[in-house]
Amino acid sequence: MKAMTIEEKSINTIRCLAMDAVQQANSGHPGTPMALAPAAYVLWMDHLRFNPQNPQWFNRDRFVLSNGHASMLQYAMLHLTGYDLSLDDLRNFRQWGSPTPGHPEYGHTPGIETTTGPLGQGIMTAVGMAMAEAHLAACFNKEEKIIDHYTYVFCSDGDLMEGASHEAASVAGHLGLGKLICLYDNNHITIEGNTSLSYSDDVAKRFESYHWHVQDLGDEGNNLAAISVAFERARTVTDQPSMIILRTHIGYGSPHKQDTPEAHGSPLGEEEIRLTKEFYGWPPDEKFLVPADVEAHMHKAVERGQQWEQEWLTLMAEYKKNYPDLASQLDQYLAQQLPPDWDKAVPVYQPKDGPKATREISKDFINAIADKLPWLIGGSGDLEPSTLTMIKSSGYIEKDKYANRNIAWGIREHVMCAASSGLQLHGGVRPFAATFFIFTDYARPAIRLACIMELPVIYVMTHDSIGLGEDGTTHQPIEQLASLRAMPHLCVIRPADANEASYAWRVAITRTTGPTMLVLTRQKLPIFDRDKVASADNVSKGAYILSKEKGDRADILLMATGSEVQLILEAQQHLLEAGIDARVVSMPSWELFREQPKEYRYEVLPPAVKARLAVEAASPQGWDEWVGERGAVIGISIFGVSAPAKELFKRYGFTVENVVNHATRIFRLKD
CATH class of the missing domain: 3.40.50.970 (Thiamin diphosphate (ThDP)-binding fold, Pyr/PP domains)
Structure with a gap:
């Protein structure tokens, strides 16, 4: 291994871990981690505030990898800075049961703040994180800035091509979210080829027009000092979100695949990895190598993170002493526990x-x-x-x-x-x-x-x-x-x-x-007389018997959701007059109903009653789960028409008369 600074050595460790993991999985995206390793190193080691021993420390900075296909970049950083992510986890990249899936997944890997994958989603989600920080800081900060952190985003040309990113940029700029800092990996490559095939936006002017602070670093993807200064400058701008544009080279160091689509979404190949490692001055046959001095250097993040959290806890203790009521309220915000009688003021309708x-x-x-x-x-x-x-x-x-x-x-x-x-x-x-x-x-x-x-x-x-x-x-x-x-x-x-x-x-x-x-409906619906039908608190069970049959056993089950429940309730009386004893079931939520014990589900929809009719002003798809082979659905399988609502319901068969006719026919055919 050639002589190199600890920074260079650490960055090459990140790059080689990405190459090795993608190669071992025979699947993944090595090129972007190789290109962004310097920027990731600078951010995580010099600017990002986090505690690997407590990934949920509340005042941590948030990091979002919007270009989630570059997940090995984040996994390498998590491992090297001391999160609970082992080298074996990197070796099992993209494998069954591994905490290192193909794209970052929230709740699956410590240190992952959000699930990313579909391009544009990460930067939009990050806008919400920055909004939450700004909201809570405005609500609770005094001299003690107990809510004081940044949201950092790495994004790609794919993120910025997706129209969703325009919405994110517009909202963030309009709101002046000064603690949102994005780094755009301008590597000029997409899956099909050079970005010039489909993309010629002036990104700097675009984000300036959205009222962002923009720094275009040009071809400085390996200039650690320039990248660090850019992050520092971004943090001094408090009334605008920041965009740092960085020209990088996908697959950096690969003699045959740098700056090509082949470095984007496929393993480099064993021989190309050997040649690339030689370019880095890395042992060409070593796989998943983490030199001891790199491990010691980057693990300093653990002690640093613990110190940051302890300083914050000390600040919080002072805050609680000075502002006990606000501190108690902040605890409520964080816990979101419902106070007693929280819904007492909700009206009951007659x-x-x-x-x-x-x-x-x-x-x-x-x-x-x-x-x-x-x-x-x-x-x-x-x-x-x-x-x-x-x-x-x-x-x-x-x-x-x-x-x-x-x-x-x-x-x-x-x-x-x-x-x-x-x-x-x-x-x-x-x-x-x-x-x-x-x-x-x-x-x-x-x-x-x-x-x-x-x-x-x-x-x-x-x-x-x-x-x-x-x-x-x-x-x-x-x-x-x-x-x-x-x-x-x-x-x-x-x-x-x-x-x-x-x-x-x-x-x-x-x-x-x-x-x-x-x-919810636009049109007005009658309010059921709960003295005559079941209580609405059964909504929590997903489905319930709104109006029971008169005899010991129902002849037919009538089911509906929303505005159509009033139709089956009215139809029940007409059917009874015709000698058909119907049960009326309101089914506001299939999902909640599925969660109920089998005994309850069978109590509401007795399996012995085969005659069933569902009514819903929507596609009938899915209702077969509840109506069975002998049942029927009054639904809609075509698009609507511009007309008054009452006319539409009549034209599409959502009338009491049609419900009665269908129910009668089903009952007569039940045998």
Whole structure:
């Protein structure tokens, strides 16, 4: 091994670990870790504040690898700086059961702040982290800056090509998030070839137009001093997010694959790795080599991190002494434990209150609990007058007004949902995000990642069906319920009346094992007389017997969600008059129902009753799980039409008469 400084030796260790791991897995992306190793070294060793012994230390800086395909860069840094990630874990890169999957996964590997993979998602999520830091700092900091940390992002040309990154840049610049610092790896290479094939943006001007502070370092990918100065300068800019543009060379040092697509997404090959290691002055036949002096040098991060956390704990102790009430409130924000009677002020609705849209109930609920749950924050994609999600006791979060609780996301569903995940990941706040149900199509990638991470983000989706009426085909969700129910860990709740909507919100607040999506109506729905039908608190079970049959056993089971429950409830009486004894089952959440014991599920939907009818103004896909082979579904398998809601429901067969006719036919064919 040739003589080199400890910095050079450490950087080459990072590069060689990446090459070796990708080669051993015969899968992965070695080129970007090789290019970004100097920048990663400088950030982690000289600027990033973290404690490897306590990855969840609250005042740590957050690091997001938005170009998640370069995961071996982060895994190498985690291992070398003392996180609980062994060399064997690096050897098992991308293997079954390994804590080193192909892309970073939150909750799977210590030190990973968010799951990244789909390009653009990481930088959007990081915006939410920076927003959370700014919000909590504004709420709690006094002379003692107990909330004081940065969010750093490494991103790629792929991240910046994705339109989602434009939304992230726009929001962050508008809000002046000065503690968000991004480094753009400008390596000129994508999978298909040079970026010039498809990409000629002036990134510096683009981000300047978004009100970012921009430093273009040019071809200084190996200049440690220049990179370090850039990070220092970025931290001095307190009223703008920062973008550092760094020209790097993908596959740096590879004699035949540097600056080629071949270095991007495939192993370099054994011979090319030998030649590259020779270029570095590295033993060509050594694999997964971590020299003892590199290990000792980079493990200094452990002692440094423990000291930083201890200094913060000392500061916190002083803060608690000086501001005991604020300190107690901060503890509530961090723990998010529900106080006694937190939902006591939530209204109970009676039929005499008149029909109400379930989106209206959502508004009532948010404002009934807002003071009890000060850590609840959120907003909509420029649709608050329609989604009704304003916390009335607070203003909007704006530049230098970060203590407020309402977020004006603008018409940006992508970043709204991804940054909501970032807010949740950061901790100290609980976010909700609202838009029209149809626009989950824009938000779906972020919702999916929230599900993968099992984050308890709350999605408030209004205008749930053809019931929105005249806006027509483009705005009427048909397939969304089926597709979102197919997403693991997502709990979809479509309440049928005002009281179901209140209990749906209770579920969303108390549920911590994944995202909850409330699917709410634009149109007004009658309020069920709970003296005559079952209590709405059964929403927590996903499905329940709303109105029992009159005899000992039901002739047919009628099932529905949302606005269609009123149809089957009315149909029950008509069927009884015709000699058919029906049971009415409200099924607001299939996911919650599946979680119930088999005994309860069979009590609600007795297997012996084969005659079944489901009614839902959406795609019928998935209902076969509940109606069985002999059942039927009144649903919609075509797109909607622009017309008044009542006309649409009639034209598509969502009438009491049609429900009765279908139920009668099913009952007669049951044998």
